[in-house]
Amino acid sequence: MDNTHHWITTPLTADLLRGALDIERTEHGVLPHRLPARARAQCTDPQLAMAEAQPSGVRLVFRTRATAVELDTLPTKRAYVGAPPRPDGLYELLVDGRPAGRASVPGGNTVTIDMTTGTVESRPGTPGTLRFADLPDALKTVEIWLPHNETTELVALRTDAPVEPAEPDPDRRVWLHHGSSISHGSDAAGPTTTWPALAASLGGVELINLGFSGSALLDPFTARAMRDTPADLISVKIGINVVNHDVMRLRAFTPAVHGFLDTLRDGHPTTPLLVVSPLLCPIHEDTPGPCAPDFTDIAEGRLRFRALGDPAESTTGKLTLRIIRDELSRIVAGRATDDPHLHYLDGRALYGEPDATALPLPDDLHPDAETHRHIGERFAELAFTADGAFASPVGAVVGPPR
Incomplete structure (x- = not known):
């Protein structure tokens, strides 16, 4: 000292x-x-x-x-x-x-x-x-x-x-987000440049980040924690952990998503709620989980991941990212007829085929620091601007400084 x-x-x-x-x-x-x-x-x-x-x-x-x-x-x-x-x-x-x-x-x-x-x-x-x-x-x-x-x-x-x-600024909305290791921050450069932190800064909102590495599994206790947390905006990014842990089949996935969203709505009946499907992840687009680490180059500091499932099993209910995106889109479209504040964002709009060519995932599963910045900027553009699910109310302050 x-x-x-x-x-x-x-x-x-x-x-x-x-x-x-x-x-x-x-x-x-x-x-x-x-x-x-x-x-x-x-x-x-x-x-x-x-x-x-x-x-x-x-x-x-x-x-x-x-x-x-x-x-x-x-x-x-x-x-x-x-x-x-x-x-x-x-x-x-x-x-x-x-x-x-x-x-x-x-x-x-x-x-x-x-x-x-x-x-x-x-x-x-x-x-x-x-x-x-x-x-x-x-x-x-x-x-x-x-x-x-x-x-x-x-x-x-x-x-x-x-x-x-420091008293919270009453004009700054609170954004509550849940997702996987990518939302947690995976290989971001630092805590203010994980993609949610960067998007929050660009959107002029206060972030509560419930991105849990390896643990975005539609857990009911996470839904209840979000239900009970005051928030002005909510997003849930669902899919990659469900696939790479191979924890459920389509039969269980659909009601689990409905149950998660029902619980959120119990506490936030009219809050803007954005469901985000998985980013592009080539190893799991058409190949189910589980996913396992490949230690071949670990001594050189390179860890990669491999999808171990059999693509043929997707016809019997095993989940791939493509199946999950289709199902999330269908679920949100069906619920939105009675829930005008519910929205859907295809994760490939944040990171898709062109991005995978320009900014490949170093370990085949997680984005690097530059890609976190790209995803955060893209999310802010798609969610917080005039046509987005989180469009600012008239007169709201958007963007830094905090």
Whole structure:
């Protein structure tokens, strides 16, 4: 800790956080969650537990005159046997909505995963500190976006001037989004440039991102969490995880989608609701799941994925992305006759055949940083502009600064 400043420690409370649905008190501080405790209690899957505790879209937001900010956190890093080390998670600073710095916290807990055997080894670590200095000496809104792909316990917040919560702008609508690892952020460059974060910035809305890596499976507890979360706009991106986990057939998929949408409508009867079908993913367009990692080039840092299903089985109800898009389109069209606020977006409008040629998926499943930017800009153009499902009400403020 830099002792040249007169530091003020501010308790880390819920009114300083946005994008989290729950906060767990831990031995070290507070752990933001993107699913409430009741939902977490209904699923013991370690993949979901990891994903929902990674704070994609979660940020500290406060008003202050401080010229220096320090944040102590305890990150949990993931390491994969046989693979090169993963980069430390990235924290991004915004001052009055504009980028003003980036930092990482080294060390912390380590979870080592052997993807060939499924074994996991945990090693405890100690908290670290990130620091942003030379900020403008004026009252301002400070945002610290937490790493989208690294579990982060918040330990202490210190500033050289008092801090107060930043009241949400009543003119900025809240956008609640649910999706898979691509919505979570997969290989985005940082927390403010996952495609949902970028689209939210371009659309001038407040994001709550319930993108869960490997876990967009039409889970009823996720639908109930969304039902109970105040929001002005809602989107659900459905399909890729259902296919690559091979968790259901068409017979189960259709009523599961209806049930998910029914639950959302129980809490948000007239909120604009956008159903987004899968982006183009060539390995699963006509080949069902399951999907499995290919470790051939893992030592060089290259992991790829393969579809293991038999295309012939799609005639007996196994799901492919093409089948899912057709079914989602049909479901939304049928429901929209009684629900004028329900909309459909074909995911290939965000990433389709021409995009796959220009911006191929490096591991055959997830987009890279440049493709996240492309998807976010495309979504903002299709959803938030005049003819989109999320078209701004007259007089609304659209776009940065926050």
